[in-house]
């Protein structure tokens with residue numbers, strides 16, 4: 001069976017659920033739990049999605065890799081010896097001690113365990129922690145938060161990137177493939193830039209809803225096999241700040257209930273290696289009754305928010 005995964009960074013469950021985004025909702029949809037993950041940081045969560053492992057196992061621990069044969073292992077040692085409690089120290093070192101030029105994005109070679117892309121005929125398009133395209137100066141949020149002109153520049157750039165990626169996806173879908181995953185960053189970036197302009201953010205939700213519609217039309221034309229389409233987000237974004245749950249939807253009813261971000265890896269591997277949807281239904285994720293399903297922060301309402309507060313939170317997440 002073929003599997004297509006569309007990663008929509010920052011897509012928020014509550015916003016999708018309370019609006020008419022029929023294409024984003026698909027047949028089955030819900031929140032993804034992130035409990036046990038020490039930070040709501042994009043590369044860390046996507047690494048857990050593509051490996052099915054927690055950060056201490058896959059090794060992607062923060063927003064940026066410390067590009068030194070000594071420093072990155074040191075980060076892992078601090079994390080392990082402190083059982084994750086050294087995260088505050090790691091964050092401090094990353095922001096205040098290690099210069100930017102000794103930091104880089106995580107890539108394929110930083111993963112300590114296999115990923116879904118180790119399967120035959122797999123295609124990974126711009127996946128954070130694995131092969132993210134690029135993060136050029138034009139995309140930097142530094143100096144953009146609360147600055148209208150710079151926000152406009154960044155959002156125009158990210159929109160062009162979105163269009164390029166979309167085009168690239170449609171080209172790759174024409175090839176022979178078993179699993180394709182693509183990541184779009186546009187919604188997350190818009191949500192950080194336009195935290196006080198919900199209408200601008202909702203426009204991007206509409207564009208992404210249309211994207212899924214277009215993808216489905218292409219798949220109808222191109223793919224004769226059965227196909228599973230997952231839409232996944234690593235976290236939501238409300239009032240410019242990441243929430244502690246992600247989003248999933250799937251085009252067939254699999255009976256997925258309250259999945260954790262690490263639950264999708266075995267499901268995807270099983271789907272790739274079977275022709276039988278029924279056998280997947282037996283494998284789907286159901287939480288045992290009584291287990292607390294979310295590390296619940298209260299679902300946040302959108303509220304007017306101060307640019308300085310956003311900047312502080314974005315520093316913690318490795319954006320600034």
Ligand SMILES: [Zn+2]
Pocket residue numbers: 009010041042188234235
């Ligand atoms: Zn993210």
